[in-house]
Amino acid sequence: MKRTLLFVLLLVAITVGATAPSFAQEPIELEVWVVFSDHRLDWAVDAGDRFSALYPEYKVTMVSVGDYGTIITNYTLAREEGNYPEILQVVDFALQFAVDTGWFAYAEDIIDGREEVLGQRVDFDDIIPVIADYYTVDGVWAGVAWNTSTPIMYYNVDLLAQAGIEELPRTWADILAACEALQPLVDDGTISACASWPFVSWFIEQWVAQQNEYMVNNENGRAGRATESTLDTDAFRAVAEFYRELYSKGYFIYEGKGLWGPPIQNFASGKVAIHMSSSAGARSTSESAAAAGFTLGTTGMAYNQDAPGGWTGNILGGATMWVSNGLAPEVEEAAMAFLLWFSNTENSASWHTASGYVPVRNSSIELLQNLEPGNKLLWDIPSKSLVDIETDDWYAAFPNYLTASTQLGETTVNNATRGSIYGTFQQSKDIYNGLVEEYMLNGGDLDAMIEETDAQLTELLQEYNFLFAGE
Amino acid sequence: MEEIAYIVHPLVVSLAGALLGALFFAYVRWQTQIGGLYTSIIVGAIAGVAGATLLTAPLAYCMFRSDQNSEDIIVGWIMVILGLMLTLNIGSTFLWRFFRGQRLLPRGDFTPGAFRGRFRFLYAGAVLSPTILVLIFFVYLPMFDTLRFSTFLARFGAPRTRFICVSNFSRMLGDLDYQSNIFLSFALAFGIIIIAMSLALLIATMLNQPIRGANLYRTLLIWPYAISPVVTGSIFGLMFGTESGIVNRVLDLLFDVKVPWLVTIPAAQFSVVLASVWNVIGFNILFYTAGLQTIPKDLLESASIDGASAWQRFARITFPLLSPFTFFLIVTNTIYAFFDTFGLIFVLTRGGPTESTFTAMYRVYVTGILASDIGKSTAQSLILFLIVVGITIFQFRVGQRRVQYGNY
Numbered sequence: 001m002k003r004t005l006l007f008v009l010l011l012v013a014i015t016v017g018a019t020a021p022s023f024a025q026e027p028i029e030l031e032v033w034v035v036f037s038d039h040r041l042d043w044a045v046d047a048g049d050r051f052s053a054l055y056p057e058y059k060v061t062m063v064s065v066g067d068y069g070t071i072i073t074n075y076t077l078a079r080e081e082g083n084y085p086e087i088l089q090v091v092d093f094a095l096q097f098a099v100d101t102g103w104f105a106y107a108e109d110i111i112d113g114r115e116e117v118l119g120q121r122v123d124f125d126d127i128i129p130v131i132a133d134y135y136t137v138d139g140v141w142a143g144v145a146w147n148t149s150t151p152i153m154y155y156n157v158d159l160l161a162q163a164g165i166e167e168l169p170r171t172w173a174d175i176l177a178a179c180e181a182l183q184p185l186v187d188d189g190t191i192s193a194c195a196s197w198p199f200v201s202w203f204i205e206q207w208v209a210q211q212n213e214y215m216v217n218n219e220n221g222r223a224g225r226a227t228e229s230t231l232d233t234d235a236f237r238a239v240a241e242f243y244r245e246l247y248s249k250g251y252f253i254y255e256g257k258g259l260w261g262p263p264i265q266n267f268a269s270g271k272v273a274i275h276m277s278s279s280a281g282a283r284s285t286s287e288s289a290a291a292a293g294f295t296l297g298t299t300g301m302a303y304n305q306d307a308p309g310g311w312t313g314n315i316l317g318g319a320t321m322w323v324s325n326g327l328a329p330e331v332e333e334a335a336m337a338f339l340l341w342f343s344n345t346e347n348s349a350s351w352h353t354a355s356g357y358v359p360v361r362n363s364s365i366e367l368l369q370n371l372e373p374g375n376k377l378l379w380d381i382p383s384k385s386l387v388d389i390e391t392d393d394w395y396a397a398f399p400n401y402l403t404a405s406t407q408l409g410e411t412t413v414n415n416a417t418r419g420s421i422y423g424t425f426q427q428s429k430d431i432y433n434g435l436v437e438e439y440m441l442n443g444g445d446l447d448a449m450i451e452e453t454d455a456q457l458t459e460l461l462q463e464y465n466f467l468f469a470g471e
Numbered sequence: 472m473e474e475i476a477y478i479v480h481p482l483v484v485s486l487a488g489a490l491l492g493a494l495f496f497a498y499v500r501w502q503t504q505i506g507g508l509y510t511s512i513i514v515g516a517i518a519g520v521a522g523a524t525l526l527t528a529p530l531a532y533c534m535f536r537s538d539q540n541s542e543d544i545i546v547g548w549i550m551v552i553l554g555l556m557l558t559l560n561i562g563s564t565f566l567w568r569f570f571r572g573q574r575l576l577p578r579g580d581f582t583p584g585a586f587r588g589r590f591r592f593l594y595a596g597a598v599l600s601p602t603i604l605v606l607i608f609f610v611y612l613p614m615f616d617t618l619r620f621s622t623f624l625a626r627f628g629a630p631r632t633r634f635i636c637v638s639n640f641s642r643m644l645g646d647l648d649y650q651s652n653i654f655l656s657f658a659l660a661f662g663i664i665i666i667a668m669s670l671a672l673l674i675a676t677m678l679n680q681p682i683r684g685a686n687l688y689r690t691l692l693i694w695p696y697a698i699s700p701v702v703t704g705s706i707f708g709l710m711f712g713t714e715s716g717i718v719n720r721v722l723d724l725l726f727d728v729k730v731p732w733l734v735t736i737p738a739a740q741f742s743v744v745l746a747s748v749w750n751v752i753g754f755n756i757l758f759y760t761a762g763l764q765t766i767p768k769d770l771l772e773s774a775s776i777d778g779a780s781a782w783q784r785f786a787r788i789t790f791p792l793l794s795p796f797t798f799f800l801i802v803t804n805t806i807y808a809f810f811d812t813f814g815l816i817f818v819l820t821r822g823g824p825t826e827s828t829f830t831a832m833y834r835v836y837v838t839g840i841l842a843s844d845i846g847k848s849t850a851q852s853l854i855l856f857l858i859v860v861g862i863t864i865f866q867f868r869v870g871q872r873r874v875q876y877g878n879y
Contacts (some may be wrong), residue, residue: 069841076627076843101628192714192729254734255713257823266714427842438825460844467629 027059031085093425100468108141118337143320144339145360157295159273171305179251195274196253196266201429211235211307219415226422229457243440279404282356300407313411315419354379368394423464476537492519506570518562522555533636542641621850627843639850660808671755696753704818707746762796
């Protein structure tokens with residue numbers, strides 16, 4: 001009898017214990033999908049925790065979802081199931097898709113002219129104009145900028161010096177000349193080849209933009225919905241020819257289409273002298289250069305010296321944070337407040353030091369140039385926490401981190417350097433990257449290849465436009 | 472109501488089916504001399520009409536309309552032939568059963584253990600329902616959706632779709648890229664199957680010898696099969712990298728050469744075959760080892776006493792007796808080579824360089840998942856499905872005659 005009573009009591013205790021928290025105020029859940037899985041995810045998780053500590057009524061959960069393509073596919077499926085995250089990291093090539101689906105509430109609409117949301121300042125004018133501009137869709141600020149990058153050159157200064165090169169190469173011609181000068185080092189086995197970088201479509205788009213040219217019609221889709229692929233330009237041909245020359249002279253180690261890992265490894269281990277990658281790799285490349293014991297030099301992305309207008313500028317890369325539509329008003333408010341906090345002066349500066357992505361606010365750059373003791377900004381990867389930076393000017397101490405910001409600052413903002421926006425961007429990337437790959441490896445009739453690819457891409461784009469816009 | 476103009480009228484399609492069915496059945500009747508000629512012809516004609524309309528009627532014969540191009544009409548006739556193959560096969564089975572006086576449907580097996588009584592179908596249904604529900608929701612409905620989507624222009628997330636008849640299929644007729652993907656899939660599958668099976672047989676034969684630690688070897692050799700193709704791809708990617716791979720490191724030290732394994736042709740194709748073989752060989756060894764243990768020792772001993780050499784014993788006794796295993800492995804390895812190598816290719820080469828390892832399955836993924844182009848992707852997956860089904864049927868037809876399921 002006694003035992004039964006004890007059992008019943010225990011059961012009651014368990015039941016009460018399990019249901020008790022529901023009487024208390026449950027924090028509002030904010031699920032955020034991001035693509036990172038390395039130290040950048042750690043930073044984001046930590047930021048989410050810091051926000052949750054600041055606002056106990058909210059709970060931010062960071063979920064790592066594949067890559068930029070997968071995250072969109074998964075979100076689409078989640079959307080069809082009706083169970084989707086509050087905030088999604090949307091990459092540049094998915095902009096048109098994000099707009100066309102109507103699945104997102106634009107930041108500017110949520111803010112609706114207010115100066116702050118739940119105590120978080122908006123201060124839109126503080127955002128670096130080129131960045132704000134890029135993520136403005138139909139005249140409205142759509143997503144909140146977070147990870148913004150641009151390609152830059154990374155040089156092994158010691159190897160260049162060994163070959164007698166004092167000035168860091170700036171143009172394609174400089175690179176070819178440097179490779180010629182480096183050839184003796186290749187011949188004697190000091191290095192494997194002159195250059196190695198990821199063979200990704202992003203660089204092709206950048207190089208076309210640098211030459212003030214569009215990838216699709218209607219001014220890159222910025223003046224109206226794009227309807228045709230326009231690869232048939234001297235700018236695009238020049239990119240293909242540059243790759244062909246680099247490769248056929250044996251200057252370039254090709255490691256496969258779309259692969260980032262091996263080329264980065266080649267540079268980090270001192271097997272090549274010249275490397276090109278996202279500025280987002282500044283942090284990790286600096287660390288591996290220090291570990292391998294060579295001096296790292298960086299410049300803006302090399303450009304075609306023969307382009308009629310010279311260097312026009314570079315496109316932004318990276319992604320922005322978008323708020324799903326159809327959320328309850330208090331959840332939407334919380335999501336917006338989180339994003340404003342997430343991209344505020346301190347966090348944007350901290351994110352920059354942790355990764356190499358450019359700070360999105362002018363005030364962040366100022367902060368980094370006028371650091372005061374005790375200003376914990378730098379993300380320490382092994383300890384996964386914010387630490388003090390022992391300098392009062394971050395950029396003076398780490399000049400390689402400034403390269404990307406300088407490049408964007410000097411960019412002439414027009415519809416070429418804003419980059420293209422169209423529905424089949426992701427699908428097209430792989431196809432024109434394949435074209436350049438084919439030409440680089442095997443040569444052939446470039447004009448015919450471009451014509452065929454243009455026709456294929458235009459057909460896909462027109463199918464997309466019909467399905468999404470009925471046009 | 473607007474008159475629909477056809478290039479090939481639906482009646483012509485049905486008549487063609489009827490004619491083909493009747494001719495085929497009459498031919499079989501003439502060959503076998505079983506049953507009545509007129510019955511054969513009539514049943515053949517009915518089956519022929521059913522076959523000709525089976526796949527075309529649900530689409531309202533749209534592929535034969537005057538607004539379609541000639542490729543669509545070719546696809547239409549292919550659909551007629553596919554339908555005929557199915558209905559004539561079923562029709563002939565029933566007809567010969569009828570002629571031979573057999574039951575049309577095999578009698579239910581009411582041996583002990585079967586359900587009995589008035590409510591036996593209810594009981595059976597209740598017990599089977601979980602499985603049937605899973606099959607319906609996870610196999611049949613998605614399959615039906617696949618069929619439906621293959622006739623549409625559709626993308627994930629798009630507010631509208633457009634019915635485009637068989638254009639997703641007919642565009643493949645002129646798509647040289649896609650055809651080379653198919654050809655490549657066959658070539659890779661051929662390489663994988665030949666190497667993985669012969670190597671597995673060799674290793675299994677060696678394992679079957681009474682050697683010390685045979686169990687340990689066996690476990691270690693089967694191990695790779697427990698590793699998923701994606702992980703296999705990662706392992707080989709690390710090993711075969713041009714600059715940082717261990718393989719080139721060794722080659723560089725020994726012979727002063729570096730092979731760009733993953734970025735040149737045919738090295739990339741070779742690497743994919745090698746990785747696939749490594750991945751699947753454990754499975755083959757497992758079955759061959761089991762097979763070898765079923766071969767009676769006395770048979771081999773008596774052959775040995777009669778003076779048969781080791782090779783003769785293998786070629787005349789072991790290999791024929793292993794044929795059920797060989798047959799089974801050919802079928803499973805074919806399916807592996809066509810479908811499962813996707814994960815490995817995705818990690819190892821991403822279909823490159825210049826699409827030289829771009830298999831049909833990889834195409835389905837790129838079109839459907841990367842590009843969200845579900846219409847084209849489902850059509851491609853159906854073609855791939857038909858190819859593998861076709862190969863499997865072919866293997867059964869050819870293989871079964873040579874397979875000896877022994878009572879030894």
